[in-house]
Amino acid sequence: MKVKLVADSSGNLLELEGADFVSVPLSIQLDQKTYVDDENLDPIVLTQEMLAYKGKSSTACPSVEAWLNAFEGGEEIYVVTITSALSGTYNSAMLAKQMYLEEHENAKICVIDTLSTGPEMHLILEKIIEWKQQGKTFEEICEDIPEYQKHTRLFFSLESVHNLVQNGRLSKLVGLALGKLGIRLVGTASEKGELEVLSKCRGDKKTLASYMEHLNKAGYFGGKLYISHNCNEELALQLKQNVMMQFPNANIRIYQTRGLCSYYAENKGMIVGVECK
């Protein structure tokens, strides 16, 4: 059985160690220009152009065709998507699954709605690789993923929610409250897969304290903690330092967000995926 792992580009991954992996891009539209969130996109340039651009902008989920291309050649396929509460990505992947199975009777496809995004998707993908290496079957993996999802969480901090509000992914009221300079919104992916506001903080120090508080509340125990940030390695490194003080053996990774997450997290936004008790 040829095993394939596929995720939409909100997972911020272009490749994945130990797997035959394909990233399926969402796209971002500023003015007349479309940015496809693939390896050719420079998220730093996108962020700069976003800062300079004052007009309307939007995003679009992958087409069914794009998913079908990614599935091609796969016999045992695991598909990891951004939350279906905020994007049509999961739906288009489910349609593609149906079509692929009509053409490939012996193939098996498991589509996972992460009810989250970014680094939490990364954690789930790595867990699938680990289980495959241990020899778990397709059926076992499909059954065990929801169990693993109970032990992962997503936290984020945003300096601007302009693009989330503009695209109807967050209420205008929250956006207004955040309008003041220097205020960051700290939040989490809710159980329903929506944005949930946890606190509003002024400055990096309070933001970091808020992360630590919520990590501890969630039962973070020093396992994997993957930090994706948009042009804010400084804050990511500070969070790493804070976490290491409490959990010296924490498994921490830091990386730049790709296009979709850069667009919604905006300049200086940070998204953190963690394993919890």
Ligand code: X90
């Ligand atoms: O289908 C589309 O056009 C994509 C829409 C995506 C909308 C939300 C993306 C959020 C990305 C922002 C911080 C983390 C929020 C997590 C909530 C579950 C990142």
